[in-house]
Amino acid sequence: MNKYFIFSDIHGRNLDELKGRLEESGFEEDNPNHILVSLGDLFDRGNDSYNLCKYINSMIKKNRCIALWGNHEVILANWLYSNFENYYSVIYANGTTKTIKSFVEGLIKDNKLKLSNDERAYLSYFYRNGYVIDERQVDVLNKIRASEEFRYYINHLLPYLVINDKYLLCHSGLTYKYDYEVYKYNFNKYNFIRNDGSLLVEEETRSLIIELDNNPNKSLPKVPFNKFNYDKVIHGHLYVSHFNKDDPYNIYFGKDNICIDSPYYINVLVINEDNSLSFSKI
Numbered sequence: 001m002n003k004y005f006i007f008s009d010i011h012g013r014n015l016d017e018l019k020g021r022l023e024e025s026g027f028e029e030d031n032p033n034h035i036l037v038s039l040g041d042l043f044d045r046g047n048d049s050y051n052l053c054k055y056i057n058s059m060i061k062k063n064r065c066i067a068l069w070g071n072h073e074v075i076l077a078n079w080l081y082s083n084f085e086n087y088y089s090v091i092y093a094n095g096t097t098k099t100i101k102s103f104v105e106g107l108i109k110d111n112k113l114k115l116s117n118d119e120r121a122y123l124s125y126f127y128r129n130g131y132v133i134d135e136r137q138v139d140v141l142n143k144i145r146a147s148e149e150f151r152y153y154i155n156h157l158l159p160y161l162v163i164n165d166k167y168l169l170c171h172s173g174l175t176y177k178y179d180y181e182v183y184k185y186n187f188n189k190y191n192f193i194r195n196d197g198s199l200l201v202e203e204e205t206r207s208l209i210i211e212l213d214n215n216p217n218k219s220l221p222k223v224p225f226n227k228f229n230y231d232k233v234i235h236g237h238l239y240v241s242h243f244n245k246d247d248p249y250n251i252y253f254g255k256d257n258i259c260i261d262s263p264y265y266i267n268v269l270v271i272n273e274d275n276s277l278s279f280s281k282i
Contacts, residue, residue: 001033001273004163008039008171008236009070009261012046012098015055018266024280025268032064033273037161039236039260040070040171042153045095050106053153060156069157070171070237072096077154080145084132092130101127103144113143164275172237234269236261249282 005027010018028034036059043049059065075094091097104123107113115123122136132138144150161169233256240259241248251267252259258277260267270278 002035003033003273004035004037004271006037006039006169006234006260006269006271007266009041010038010046010052010266011041011044011072012049012052012095012102013266014046014048015051018052019055021266021268021280025270027268029064034064036065037163037169038065038067039169039234040068040157041072041236042067042070043076043096043099044072045098047098047102049099049102050149051102053103053149054106057149057152057156060152066161067153067157068161068169068171069159073154073157080141080150084138084141097127097130100141100144103147103150104140107144107147107149112147115140163271166231166275167234167271168232169234172235233257235259239263240267251279 003026005022005025007018007021022036027036036056038056042052042056056065056067060067072094075091076096076099079091079096101123104113104115108115119136119140122134123140126132126137126141132141159170163169235257236259238259238261239248240250240252240262243252243254243257243259249262249265249267251269258269260269265282268279272278
C-alpha cells in the first residue's frame, strides 16, 4: 500500500525547506511506496521555482510524485504559450517574473541556456517591470517555454486525483464563479493535455475548484458540481485562516474539506496505508 505526502502552494519557496518538511513528516526518498502529491501552485513569488520543478520532475519520472494544476500553473502556461499576450498586472502581481528569472538562472547553471550580456540586459527590464516590449526579450522567453524541465512538468499535470476512493484532491476547494470562468477559458482556449496525450475536457477542468457546503461567503454565486462524492476534498489555494481565523498555520479539518495552504508554513498531510490521516502540528 502506498503512503501519500501531500503539500500545496509552495510558490517558489526554497527546495530545501520543502524537503525538510517532508522529512519531518516521515517521507523517505528511497521508499517506493512513499508518494508525493503536489496540489498545484508550485511557482511564483519565491526564488526557487526552477529547482522545485526539477525535483518534482525527477520524482514524477520515478513514479513517486503526482502533480496537479493550480491557478499559477495556468497563469504561467497561458502566458508562455500565448506569445506573452497577458497584461502586466497578471504577470507582475502574481510573481511570474520571479519564476522566469529562476528558470533563466537555473538553465544557465545547468548549461542548458546561454545568454549574451545584451540578452541578459533585455530580461532585466522585464524582471523589474513585467512588460515584454522587445522581440529580443521574446527570443529569450521562447527558450524558457521550450525548455525540457518546463514542458515536462506542464505536460504531466493532472486536474485532480482520487486516493483510495475516499479522498478527492484538487487545487482549490471553494467555488468562485469568476475563478471558474477563468480556468474554463484558459483550459479550453489552449487545449492543455494530459500526460497520456488526450485533451482535458471542460467537465474535468471544473474539478480544479470544488464547491463546499461550508462556503463562508454565502453570497457568492454557485457553480454546481456534483460529479464526485467522496469523504473529503483535500485542497490548497485558500489559506487555512480563511476557514479558521484563529490559526493561520495548521491544517484545517472541516466537515467536507481539508485545507492545507498556509503562507507561513509548508504543511504536509499524510494519508497512511490504512487511509488514516496524520500531520505535524505547530
